[in-house]
Amino acid sequence: MTGFSDGVFAIVITLLVIELRVPAHRPGELLAGLAEEAPAYVAFLVSFGYLGVIWLNHHALLRLIRGATLGLNWINLWLLLGVVVIPFPTAVLAAAFTHEGNDHDRRVAVLLYALTAAAMSAPWLAFFGYLRRRPALLGEGISVAHVAAQRARPVTGMVLYLFSGALGWFVSPVLGVIGIVVMIVFHALTSEGVRRRRPHRRAERR
Amino acid sequence: MTGFSDGVFAIVITLLVIELRVPAHRPGELLAGLAEEAPAYVAFLVSFGYLGVIWLNHHALLRLIRGATLGLNWINLWLLLGVVVIPFPTAVLAAAFTHEGNDHDRRVAVLLYALTAAAMSAPWLAFFGYLRRRPALLGEGISVAHVAAQRARPVTGMVLYLFSGALGWFVSPVLGVIGIVVMIVFHALTSEGVRRRRPHRRAERR
Amino acid sequence: MTGFSDGVFAIVITLLVIELRVPAHRPGELLAGLAEEAPAYVAFLVSFGYLGVIWLNHHALLRLIRGATLGLNWINLWLLLGVVVIPFPTAVLAAAFTHEGNDHDRRVAVLLYALTAAAMSAPWLAFFGYLRRRPALLGEGISVAHVAAQRARPVTGMVLYLFSGALGWFVSPVLGVIGIVVMIVFHALTSEGVRRRRPHRRAERR
Amino acid sequence: MTGFSDGVFAIVITLLVIELRVPAHRPGELLAGLAEEAPAYVAFLVSFGYLGVIWLNHHALLRLIRGATLGLNWINLWLLLGVVVIPFPTAVLAAAFTHEGNDHDRRVAVLLYALTAAAMSAPWLAFFGYLRRRPALLGEGISVAHVAAQRARPVTGMVLYLFSGALGWFVSPVLGVIGIVVMIVFHALTSEGVRRRRPHRRAERR
Numbered sequence: 001m002t003g004f005s006d007g008v009f010a011i012v013i014t015l016l017v018i019e020l021r022v023p024a025h026r027p028g029e030l031l032a033g034l035a036e037e038a039p040a041y042v043a044f045l046v047s048f049g050y051l052g053v054i055w056l057n058h059h060a061l062l063r064l065i066r067g068a069t070l071g072l073n074w075i076n077l078w079l080l081l082g083v084v085v086i087p088f089p090t091a092v093l094a095a096a097f098t099h100e101g102n103d104h105d106r107r108v109a110v111l112l113y114a115l116t117a118a119a120m121s122a123p124w125l126a127f128f129g130y131l132r133r134r135p136a137l138l139g140e141g142i143s144v145a146h147v148a149a150q151r152a153r154p155v156t157g158m159v160l161y162l163f164s165g166a167l168g169w170f171v172s173p174v175l176g177v178i179g180i181v182v183m184i185v186f187h188a189l190t191s192e193g194v195r196r197r198r199p200h201r202r203a204e205r206r
Numbered sequence: 207m208t209g210f211s212d213g214v215f216a217i218v219i220t221l222l223v224i225e226l227r228v229p230a231h232r233p234g235e236l237l238a239g240l241a242e243e244a245p246a247y248v249a250f251l252v253s254f255g256y257l258g259v260i261w262l263n264h265h266a267l268l269r270l271i272r273g274a275t276l277g278l279n280w281i282n283l284w285l286l287l288g289v290v291v292i293p294f295p296t297a298v299l300a301a302a303f304t305h306e307g308n309d310h311d312r313r314v315a316v317l318l319y320a321l322t323a324a325a326m327s328a329p330w331l332a333f334f335g336y337l338r339r340r341p342a343l344l345g346e347g348i349s350v351a352h353v354a355a356q357r358a359r360p361v362t363g364m365v366l367y368l369f370s371g372a373l374g375w376f377v378s379p380v381l382g383v384i385g386i387v388v389m390i391v392f393h394a395l396t397s398e399g400v401r402r403r404r405p406h407r408r409a410e411r412r
Numbered sequence: 413m414t415g416f417s418d419g420v421f422a423i424v425i426t427l428l429v430i431e432l433r434v435p436a437h438r439p440g441e442l443l444a445g446l447a448e449e450a451p452a453y454v455a456f457l458v459s460f461g462y463l464g465v466i467w468l469n470h471h472a473l474l475r476l477i478r479g480a481t482l483g484l485n486w487i488n489l490w491l492l493l494g495v496v497v498i499p500f501p502t503a504v505l506a507a508a509f510t511h512e513g514n515d516h517d518r519r520v521a522v523l524l525y526a527l528t529a530a531a532m533s534a535p536w537l538a539f540f541g542y543l544r545r546r547p548a549l550l551g552e553g554i555s556v557a558h559v560a561a562q563r564a565r566p567v568t569g570m571v572l573y574l575f576s577g578a579l580g581w582f583v584s585p586v587l588g589v590i591g592i593v594v595m596i597v598f599h600a601l602t603s604e605g606v607r608r609r610r611p612h613r614r615a616e617r618r
Numbered sequence: 619m620t621g622f623s624d625g626v627f628a629i630v631i632t633l634l635v636i637e638l639r640v641p642a643h644r645p646g647e648l649l650a651g652l653a654e655e656a657p658a659y660v661a662f663l664v665s666f667g668y669l670g671v672i673w674l675n676h677h678a679l680l681r682l683i684r685g686a687t688l689g690l691n692w693i694n695l696w697l698l699l700g701v702v703v704i705p706f707p708t709a710v711l712a713a714a715f716t717h718e719g720n721d722h723d724r725r726v727a728v729l730l731y732a733l734t735a736a737a738m739s740a741p742w743l744a745f746f747g748y749l750r751r752r753p754a755l756l757g758e759g760i761s762v763a764h765v766a767a768q769r770a771r772p773v774t775g776m777v778l779y780l781f782s783g784a785l786g787w788f789v790s791p792v793l794g795v796i797g798i799v800v801m802i803v804f805h806a807l808t809s810e811g812v813r814r815r816r817p818h819r820r821a822e823r824r
Contacts, residue, residue, distance in 0.1 A: 003209060003621060004261065007216025007419075010625025013702060014633065015220065020706040022713045030714060030723035034730070048702070052695040055622065059691070070397070073265070077258040084219060084254070088226040095228045096236060105236035112240070191688070209415060210467065213422025213625075221426065276603070279471070283464040290425060290460070294432040301434045302442060311442035318446070415621060416673065419628025427632065482809070485677070489670040496631060496666070500638040507640045508648060517648035524652070 001068045001076055005058060008080050012087060013051045016044055019091050036098070043094035046181060047086055053188045054083060054120075060191055061127060064147060066139050075127050082120030089113040093177075106173035114165025114180060121161070124154035153190050157183060207274045207282055211264065214286050218293060219257045222250055225297050242304070249300035252387060253292055259394045260289060260326075266397055267333060270353060272345045281332050288326030295319040299383075312379035320371025320386060327367065330360035359396050363389060413480045413488055417470060420492050424499060425463045428456055431503050448510070455506035458593060459498055465600045466495060466532075472603055473539060476559060478551050487538050494532030501525040505589075518585035526577025526592060533566035533573065540566070565602050569595060619686045619694060623676065626698050630705060631669045634662055637709050654716070661712035664799060665704055671806045672701060672738075678809055679745060682765060684757050693744050700738030707731040711795075724791035732783025732798060739775035746772070771808050775801060 020040060023033030058079070065072065089112045095101060096109035128151045131137060135144050160183050168176020226246060229239030264285070271278065295318045301307060302315035334357045337343060341350050366389050374382015432452060435445030470491070477484065501524045507513060508521035540563045543549060547556050572595050580588015638658060641651030676697070683690065707730045713719060714727035746769045749755060753762050778801050786794020 003212040004216055004265075006621040007213050007422075007625050008220055010419075010622055011217055011220040011423075011629055012223075013698070014626055014629040015224070017630075017702050017706055018224075018633070018636075020703075022709050025723075027720040028722045030710070030719060031726045034710075034726070048699055052699075055695075056688070056691055059622075070262070073262055077261075080219070081254055081258075084223050085226075088223055091228050092236070092240075101236060102233040104234045105231075108237045108240070209418040210422055210471075213419050213628075214426055216625075217423055217426040217629075218429075221430070224430075276468070279468055283467075286425070287460055287464075290429050291432075294429055297434050298442070298446075307442060308439040310440045311437075314443045314446070415624040416628055416677075419625050420632055423629055423632040424635075427636070430636075482674070485674055489673075492631070493666055493670075496635050497638075500635055503640050504648070504652075513648060514645040516646045517643075520649045520652070 001073060002062055005062070005076060005080060008083060009051065009055045009058070012083055013048060013055070015087050016047050016051070016090065019087065019094060020044055039097035040094040043090050043097070046177075046184070047090040049188075050117075050184045051083065051086060053184055053191065056191045057124075057187060061124075064131065064139055064142050065137050067137065069134075069137065071130055072127070072137070075123050075130060079120075079123035079127065082116070082123065085116060089116045096173075103173070107169050107176075110168030110173045110176035110180075111165045114161045114168060114176060117180065117183070118158045118161035118165070121154035121157035124157075125151055128154070153187070157187065160186070207279060208268055211268070211282060211286060214289060215257065215261045215264070218289055219254060219261070221293050222253050222257070222296065225293065225300060226250055245303035246300040249296050249303070252383075252390070253296040255394075256323075256390045257289065257292060259390055259397065262397045263330075263393060267330075270337065270345055270348050271343050273343065275340075275343065277336055278333070278343070281329050281336060285326075285329040285333065288322070288329065291322060295322045302379075309379065313375050313382075316374030316379045316382035316386075317371045320367050320374060320382060323386065323389070324364045324367035324371070327360035327363035330363075331357055334360070359393070363393065366392075413485060414474055417474070417488060417492060420495060421463065421467045421470070424495055425460060425467070427499050428459050428463070428502065431499065431506060432456060451509035452506040455502050455509070458589075458596070459502040461600075462529075462596045463495065463498060465596055465603065468603045469536075469599060473536075476543065476551055476554050477549050479549065481546075481549065483542055484539070484549070487535050487542060491532075491535035491539065494528070494535065497528060501528045508585075515585070519581050519588075522580030522585045522588035522592075523577045526573050526580060526588060529592065529595070530570045530573035530577070533569035536566035536569075537563055565599070569599065572598070619691060620680055623680070623694060623698060626701060627669065627673045627676070630701055631666060631673070633705050634665050634669070634708065637705065637712060638662055657715035658712040661708050661715070664795075664802070665708040667806075668735075668802050669701070669704060671802055671809065674809045675742075675805060679742075682749065682757055682760050683755050685755065687752075687755065689748055690745070690755070693741050693748060697738075697741035697745065700734070700741065703734060707734045714791075721791070725787050725794075728786030728791045728794035728798075729783045732779045732786060732794060735798065735801070736776045736779035736783070739772035739779065742772035742775075743769055771805070775805065778804075 020037075023030070023037050025033035068076075089109070093109045093113050096105040101109065128147055132144055132148045132151075138144070138147065161180065164176050164179030164183060167179050226243075229236070229243050231239035274282075295315070299315045299319050302311040307315065334353055338350055338354045338357075344350070344353065367386065370382050370385025370389060373385050432449075435442070435449050437445035480488075501521070505521045505525050508517040513521065540559055544556055544560045544563075550556070550559065573592065576588050576591025576595065579591050638655075641648070641655050643651035686694075707727070711727045711731050714723040719727065746765055750762055750766045750769075756762070756765065779798065782794050782797025782801060785797050
């Protein structure tokens with residue numbers, strides 16, 4: 001499960017760069033062509049950060065468990081479906097904010113990104129719920145109460161990604177993007193938060 | 207063998223998303239462009255589910271054996287050939303059901319998908335047959351009778367994928383697709399079935 | 413070294429399928445379009461088989477050694493350079509034998525493939541030569557004489573790939589392709605040959 | 619951390635070859651088309667060598683530590699961001715030196731490559747600095763003084779990549795490329811240098 005999941009994460013995070021293409025340009029205008037692609041670079045960085053944060057959270061997730069069952073493998077596949085999909089709304093977002101899109105397209109693109117991110121929270125909720133009911137699967141020193149408390153994170157994610165999408169659709173696409181970035185920072189900080197609860201944290205084996 | 211195979215699965219399942227492209231569209235028509243691509247999303251989801259199920263089955267397959275031999279490595283390469291090919295009939299299927307194809311193209315596409323899926327069953331049959339004749343390779347607690355019984359699964363697969371292809375070709379492409387989806391669900395359920403036979407199932411090491 | 417190498421092999425063997433594209437075609441002519449691409453499918457299968465054989469050989473190579481040194485890592489990178497390059501001459505070959513090329517282009521494409529394959533033999537020679545001079549690196553039960561004898565394989569490869577290239581350039585491109593396929597079969601058989609020399613072969617850990 | 623990082627390296631080094639495309643050409647002019655793409659092959663080889671050297675350095679980096687912490691995982695993600703980005707300036711460089719670019723575009727492309735490479739040195743500095751302040755994370759036989767001394771390498775990298783970029787921008791793009799190649803050779807040699815300091819070097823487990 002770890003090998004397969006790490007492989008998927010490694011490929012998805014690397015595939016993002018494929019969207020960064022040499023801009024078509026007339027001789028002598030490479031610099032201007034690159035500058036025009038700036039929104040694509042921002043979209044790349046946001047999604048790289050997002051996937052990096054998800055990897056850190058997933059990495060911590062797998063350390064909660066002693067081993068995998070068929071049920072966990074299914075939930076993990078569901079979770080990876082969301083991971084694999086991310087480059088697509090990223091590309092849509094990048095295209096909408098470059099020359100190809102108008103304001104309406106940007107609202108569509110932000111909404112699509114937010115809905116994808118919200119949908120991605122569901123398997124995390126399922127993972128924690130599944131584990132909470134099966135204490136025998138928990139790793140050493142992991143309490144059921146700890147796992148149960150973690151459910152607040154995907155729930156917050158779902159609510160606030162949907163809110164960011166609504167913000168982007170009804171108010172302003174740029175505000176929607178800001179809402180999404182705030183959520184990614186939240187997930188980055190709570191990945192840290194989860195680990196702070198364990199008093200005797202040891203460095204893991206590399 | 208595990209590392210290489212997991213890498214191939216991780217890449218193929220991720221490459222599927224490359225077929226999801228930002229639709230070419232006029233400014234303000236991104237939403238309409240996305241809606242038009244709906245068959246491509248369905249094809250993506252079907253193939254993601256299909257590859258996920260194959261991974262679960264393959265994962266269970268490798269747990270039957272104690273170690274690899276050159277013969278098993280060859281059969282595994284043959285099996286991975288089928289895995290690697292899947293994005294191609296998927297893309298053909300997606301293209302045929304979007305604007306690019308007419309009814310005849312859809313019959314061709316469904317038949318191609320079904321033939322690929324049927325051909326993919328052959329190495330599984332070879333794997334179980336090879337193992338059945340070499341009990342020394344079996345993992346702890348795995349009986350020859352159990353392995354021999356598993357041969358029914360790829361045989362069912364071959365017959366019913368061919369039937370789905372004939373259905374799609376002679377009767378209706380949509381019925382053919384439904385037949386293929388039913389087969390994928392069957393493989394998903396028998397992956398579970400295989401494991402139910404072992405009474406003292408333990409969680410595997412992650 | 414194993415993880416990185418297996419990753420590279422898994423990706424390269426999977427990337428081959430990217431060259432298989434849905435043929436551009438008018439509605440109702442998907443089947444004709446697919447048939448026209450037949451040379452691309454042959455090129456795909458040849459290169460899949462070739463990479464599979466190289467992986468088997470590489471897998472056996474890493475079982476000769478007890479551990480890696482900086483020198484072996486460098487030779488391994490050199491070897492992987494050849495592996496990574498293969499999809500490029502494969503695509504050139506496929507294009508030359510489809511509609512895009514005439515007889516002269518086919519000669520160029522076969523020569524390019526043969527030169528790439530010949531160049532790929534060099535790091536294997538270096539690997540065996542390096543190991544022969546450092547018996548301390550050899551795995552349990554592997555003799556220096558065994559390693560020294562293996563040098564015949566890449567030497568044969570270099571000579572016969574060059575001969576196939578000359579055949580394709582001066583005589584007939586199709587003959588050149590046949591020569592290349594014969595060589596791949598030779599490498600497949602000698603991968604087996606190498607392992608037959610060890611009398612007490614045990615199944616490796618998966 | 620190792621599995622994920624090795625996956626990213628394996629994919630990035632393999633993706634480089636995707637930029638090598640079959641040249642569009644008239645029948646009979648494949649050879650001329652290939653010859654015209656020569657700068658793309660040079661760019662491919664430079665970036666393959668560059669990524670190979672980074673992998674060797676990263677491989678040695680992970681051997682300095684006993685295990686990973688959240689902080690090291692973050693720095694590692696930052697480091698991988700640079701790795702993942704490399705194919706993009708490589709493609710820009712290749713395009714600028716082929717038919718598509720004039721002298722000004724080449725200066726832009728060399729500057730972009732040099733700035734990327736300079737920016738990539740920052741996380742290495744952070745890694746060594748982080749480790750220096752946490753001796754408990756160091757692997758067996760690794761001294762704090764050794765780690766502290768390594769900081770000279772990324773600092774040299776940053777200064778000299780910036781110098782190469784200035785050279786390419788203000789003086790001559792070709793000189794800038796030469797400067798970059800010299801730096802890659804320097805990193806190749808200091809990867810060796812780092813390991814020479816440890817007197818009782820043992821072969822690592824493969």
